[in-house]
Amino acid sequence: MRGIPTVLVEQSTLFREGLCKLLAKRGFLVIAMASSVDELDAATLPDVEAELIIVGAKDDDTWLEKNIRALRTRFPDTQIVVLADRYNPDQVHTAFRLSARGYLMKTISSSTLIKSLELVMLGESIFPSAILTRIVNDHGLDIEIADEIAAEIPPISHSSRTLSAREMQILQCLVRGQSNKMIARSLDIVEATVKVHIKAILRKIQVQNRTQAAIWAINRLEPVSRPINASVAGKANGMSLLP
Template sequence: MSGVPTLLVEHSTLFREGLCKLLARTGFIVTAMVSHSDEVETDSSPDPELIIVGVSENDTGFEKNIRALKTRFPQARVVVLADQYIPDQVHTAFRLSARGYLMKTINCSTLIKSLELVMLGESIFPSAILTRMVDEQGVDIEIDDEIVTEVPTISHSSRSLSAREMQILQCLVRGQSNKMIARSLDIVEATVKVHIKAILRKIHVQNRTQAAIWAVNRLDPPPAVLDGHGALDTHGAAYKSNRVHMAP
């Protein structure tokens, strides 16, 4: 993954500048910072590939802001950073095809990994809020089997994992294929498959994507791998793109 042009839209100057400094250490290149979508310059270049939108509890212009950004930059992936989970905001984010809804209280490493997954085609939304929306509001939501959630519902410890399984989990976080894992650890691909099946069973998840999210939330991340230009290197790996559908 090369450097990702990123637009920050956030009312708080302090939060905006802090996030900019955090992203400067990664493969995300902040090309503009504004407090509202109206402030984005018409001749800004390059167009952002990622737009991070900060929202507060009483942000009445949330939907208008997202619509304006999606209209202006239709190819960009939008991620919402919220003060707290607001069901109406989550519903709106889904409806407007945002790719993620995260809390501003998220830790730095999990935020960066979440943004990386978004750029690799994943959608990241809190599973707890989706369930509550269905139960309380009767919202019709259809989610693919491999949908990524910010906080997986399982809470099992990593103590039962072997040292080799921990290594393979970190490879999954980096998006490596079985063949790439086998090459980097100097083992055969069939052995990798056996280890991954054991990992899924031990941490009680269904697939490698959920295992990667589990690891992001519970294990210390390895140092970021950067290329010579300061861009994040994921070794050419790509995650399966998932879809999230919500009836308006």
């Protein structure tokens, strides 16, 4: 079986089926679909362990919280991403509080959705920056976000300089979610050299941090065989904010 085992929880049958076909073409294997968590019984789910669950959000905030809680109880180690029809600050807060890894709009492009899901599987959390900032202010949350990772995803640049072979290697390591120490060990170089290369990469491709570099690479380089699970990636220590 190939692809990331994925479960879809979405009321709209048409949307579910369309999303299933889209995901199947991009490395995600939908193993079960349902309109609510209550429908995900033992007969519905195969023996394969789900690694990603996508939940379609209704306007009913209570419904979303109930379903995420139920999913988190049944699938404690599975990444959960919410797909919403419209921005709802209360829902974003609920998703964030219940350890969902992303809150995305159904109006985004298919390519942005796939890139976001790939980043989630690399250990990142994807939330809309404007809404998350409002939540921080309204609810007094103490959220510390590393400067290296917390930056809005930039538009694609086509004016980057040529990367060296070593820089390409390191860029692929960033896509895999490896730390500087892991990169140094795998390439048999010192960590200080890795830092120098990363600074050069960021300058050449005109991005600000490692996450943006990974997004840039996903858009341009040959994809890795499969995005690795966050537990393998070392559970990346930050979050990405969508504009």
